Amino acid sequence: MESLEYLMKGFLVAFQWHNLLFAFVGVLIGTAVGVLPGIGPMSGVALLIPVSASLTAGMGPEEAAASSIILLAGIYYGAMYGGSTTSILLNTPGESSSVVTALDGYQMARQGRAGNALAIAAIGSFVAGVVSLIGLVLLAQPLSEMALMFGPAEYFSLMVLGLCAVSGLAGRSMTKALIMTVFGLLLGTIGVDNVSGVARFTFDQPVLYQGLEFLTVAVGLFALGEVFNTVLEGGGENEKAGKVGKVTLSRQDLKQSAAPIARGSLLGFFIGTLPGAGATMASFFSYITEKKWSKQPERFGKGAIEGVAGPESANNAASGGAMIPLLTLGIPGSGTTAILMGALIMYNVQPGPLLFEEHPYVAWGLIASMFIGNVMLLVLNYPLVKVFARIIDTPPKYLIPLIIAISIFGVYAVQVNLFDLIVLVVCGLLGYILARHDYPLAPVVLGLVLGPMIEYNMRRALTASDGDFSIFVEKPISLFFLLAALLWLTVPWLMKARGKRVVINEEA
Template sequence: MDLLNYLGIGFSVALQPENLLYCFVGVFIGTLIGVLPGIGPVGAMSLLLPSTFKATPEAAIIMLAGIYYGAMYGGSTTSILVNIPGEAASVVTCLDGYQMARQGRAGPALGISAIGSFIAGSISILGLTLLAPPLARFALEFGPPEYFTLMVLGLTILIYLAHGSMAKALITAAFGIVLGLIGLDTITARPRFTFGRMELLDGVGLVPIVMGIFGVSEVLLNIEQVVRRDILKTTIKGLLPTARDWKDSKGPIARGSLIGFFLGVLPGGGAVISSFLSYALEKKLSKNPERFGKGAVEGVAGPEAANNAATGGAFIPLMTLGIPPNVVMAMLLGAFMIHGVTPGPLMMKQNPQLFWGVIVSMYIGNFMLLILNLPLIGIWVQILKVPYKILFPLILLFCLIGVYSVNNSVFDIYAMLIFGIVGYLMKKFDYEGAPLVLAFVLGPMMENNLRKSLIMSQGDFSIFFTRPLAAVSLVIALILLISPFIPWFRKKREEIPKEEAA
């Protein structure tokens, strides 16, 4: 009954005209950036964050969330029509989606992708609706040791799932923690690593870092070499899948939804990993695995369902614990903070309008996306034709305006450009940006909870081992950290990038 009341509150918020407009703008921009290469949901969210300053917290978060799940829909369009994924989570859709398009079945590929995404998105929002309240109630009993160890675990899982070397991911995370702690010490108010710059007293901004590492560096990588995008010259007809397509797809969509939702809760690119896992599972379960890679509809339906379901799952740790599981959620955490809301176990009680408004808006946003991605698919195909030489100056312009508008500070532009160079070099030297950004966000919270825990225990580290949840989290984190030294674990971990490369 409580749940129905809360959903009622959610609908009353989400159906307000202003919030409907923001939801539409969010999913529209999400689809747009999903279609366009060179800017992802993180870049787009940081770009549009300043535009939400005048909006209510509900409208702001509804729009930013819409960008995230909207991007998952849009990403598949380029995978199917151009064989270039708009988003990392749509990489695997290229394999069979593009082949379907080459065989003249672009319509059913786009159709099953949109419908599968809609079904999976709805299932994951339902999961979020049902799981978030009990988890938030449970989280009320957490103290600083539990929060500290959960953050350590979250960061460790992200590092474990990072591509390539774990040591490299760890080192970028360590650097992220240092960056996050620059500024005034929260306990002694003493400046730390500010080098006498007034602008650094409040710390380095999240937006310049994110825009630099995910926006400017992407542009630099794209302009260093000319990438040709050949759009398949095919007429898109018959978007509705055939009865055979439905029969083949219903299992993959159901399994993809579950995989995506549960992996989405885990830190570290849930959408990407779940799409690969779903593909691998469908290939393994198929009676004709040789069809995969040659235009099997299951190879589109499963991964697309998985990456969309993962977006719903990713909201759970943020909304119930206040811990972002990935970079997009870290960005959303920043948006919550700017609007004076602290996500976590108390949010559901203190801000039910916001909590349930955002969840319900995701149901509505999914309907909007279905319309945007089926009858209006032609618009996105036209946008795909905009050449990059016109696109990249505009992306840079939006990055510059976006980063300047947060604090009206030219210093932030310099910071963004420096992090753009850092991000570019990191990619050249095989380092990932995601651990850095997540550690940057979690760093201050980790330090705060560590210091509080040590003050609580009078300097006794056993506090992290005598409290059950803290102990379990630390033990799992420890196992993951030492896993590269255990052959079985190392082999399993190395299989992930191999599957992705394949």
């Protein structure tokens, strides 16, 4: 097994003391971010990119990329876990993937079993993390090898499929999601064209030659947008967190949860690998499955531990599964993975089939650190649940100006120019207004990150075919991807038209 050998090398990377520290800090900050109202995984990761960039400034390019991505991925799954804490204690999910957790988790908290709910969430997340890690190790190599056979036409169609999948499931209106995707793609064309060297849409302003920096746009849309939302919607008032109680599990609890955790992990992993589906859908489906399979479905909604164990495992497994298309195909399936991908590109590491060949240090180091991160999450959360529960009480009076200051620091520290700060504030306002009217933001970032690559592959394919667009439907794999993209858009639309409820991803 070649993969195993690489994985061992990956563990050597992940066990370097500074990478252990990065994983620890990432998980810690991530959990805090997940617990804090008003910042979700996306803004958390976006905010920490500049910080991790400056922390790793003294290292070689490979090590710096590995350490940063270890930190950022730690924030990602830490936040996934942290979000469940607020669901259980406050009935206010920190992010959309833990909405379902609130159904039974909050009921358990009201019955004085908050500790049990938090503990089973931690254990479920851990098991799910391990399951998705195994899946990643098994699938990474074969998938990359398959993707290596793709030419530009196949790549173009694959990325179109990725974008359509995300747009088809994002937000309430598909038209709006598609508008946002195209808008993001268009923003990505600003700057000097990579192929011909022509400046596009720059109005002869030198600051625009590099194009709009993805980091600035992401921090603006997500972090500032959410802050503005909190201020304007008067989310400033604090709710008091419920008492945690004893963090223990009875044998009965474990027995009831074992099967839901196993099912949730597998289900979540496979849903996570589908672009656009993501953690929210995974947790939702897991909850439905558990309720359907349960011998006493009437217990659900009244504090059934299975209703916490299943979805919590599923959403964590999905965030691991989402790494697969990102690492092997270079296609982010969600907003957060798009941001992770942008971070990798900042370090000149291009996610995709060549990642495992060109940067095994980064790829396998990340995979191994995800395992270590999951262990840390468990170790950290079990004793520290009460501490994290108190973070909820951070007064917004201090929190909101501090998040703004961190955003501005982060963007300025990396870009060192005022123009980006102006873009940041404009994106913040735009993010608030658009999100308030159900225009999903994740597709914008996805479009911005994927845009240059889609265009590059499209033009390479067209150059080879002498400008003939039929190349995209003549190649069978490419045609398959395009048809799948079409289905992804039409099926939810048809289902909506027939009056069926469609599970959508609010944000992931």
